[in-house]
Amino acid sequence: MSGVDQGLESEAPAGASNGDGRRPAIAVLDYGIGNLRSAQKALEKVGADAHLTDSPSMIEEADGVVLPGVGAFGACMSALREAGLDEQAEQAVADGRPFLGICVGMQMLFEESEESPGVAGLGLLPGRVVWLPDTVKRPQMQWNRLSCRPFADDSMAGRMLRGLDGSWMYFVHSLAAEPSDLTAATVDYGGPVVAAVAADNIFAAQFHPEKSAEPGLRLLANFVELCRDQQGSGADINHAGDHAADLHPAS
Template identity: 60%
Template sequence: MTLIAVLDYGIGNLRSAQKALQHVGADARLTADPRLVREAAGVVLPGVGSFGRCMEALRDSGLDVAALEAIERGTPFFGICVGMQLLYGRSEESPGVAGLGVLEGEVRALPEGVKRPQMQWNVLDIVRPSPMLDSLSEPIWMYFVHSYAADHGGGVIATCDYGGPVVAAVQRDHVWATQFHPEKSGAAGLAVLRNFVGAATGRAAA
């Protein structure tokens, strides 16, 4: 089975992400060991809570360095919910806290006039094709829980409508990121995780 490292920095839906990856056939392991992260065919960064608290915990664990090294090596990498937001340089939620800066843009509050957080199922509006969504038939419904979302910058593959278009999924080369929770999104979410494991398997065999 393909080894997927789920970064264990002590915050968020770590075990549910691990179990969902195991369900689709991966050897998914929670780990804070940089050596195991280096050995993994794919790396997953989940996250729940505030941008600043998650970023602080990631840095305190030393896994911020392991994450950046994995991305630089070209290892398939998947950020989920706040894990997606941490891939950006900054967030309005936590002024002065630097993110990983892998993706261009900023994380901003959801638009005025909508309930925060968005805590519901919502349908994806596909912006461009991506292997992330291979085998999924529209309409694609995913489960969201968030009050902040990324800028409409490069790499957007899907949005959802919540007081206007909100970035729901991004892919930049081998870096995948979703604002929704695939591990909580039923068969469609499991298909996204299965596609990620497939991408990691293919790169490891190349």
């Protein structure tokens, strides 16, 4: 990628801008599934103090929580429940802390998935997860270009996706959430496919920001910023007016 934004590099002490100097603590929920190190390393790269963890106390104290996931919906849900992390995820969302779901970690936030009929999702978001159209190759394993829906600058979608309309992200998936009012961005893959959703303190991406080069790191940096605001203050992200000047609504 040309034009890598040096602002994403974390050589400068992250958190230096916010007085107390502490990098926001982010818990990446570790329930034994897949490659989680990439998510942790990418968050550290953009200024977080990120931990792969299943420790309730560490998760409860985190400023923000990330739920990753790869593989099958049913297998991920049972592993998550077995580790007791379903309750931790629900608590973090209920607390209003910034919450990021990635890939199957996004899909688990919904009520159910066609991939694993009869398995209940977390149900933190309404709706279901459905197969990609059978007119296209499954999985979608490629980079694709985000098309952001119009958003308010100070909304969750606005704060996470600012400047990212039209950027390319890396996808590996065979299912996706059904389009709804929560849809924040789509990609074209045999028709519009939901790429991101946003609601209150939840943002979820079907793509892998930790594997999407500079635009992916930018999105994670936006998340770290939300967590920084959360730090100490418990700030309501819907009223983060001090950032409004930086934001660019999608056209």
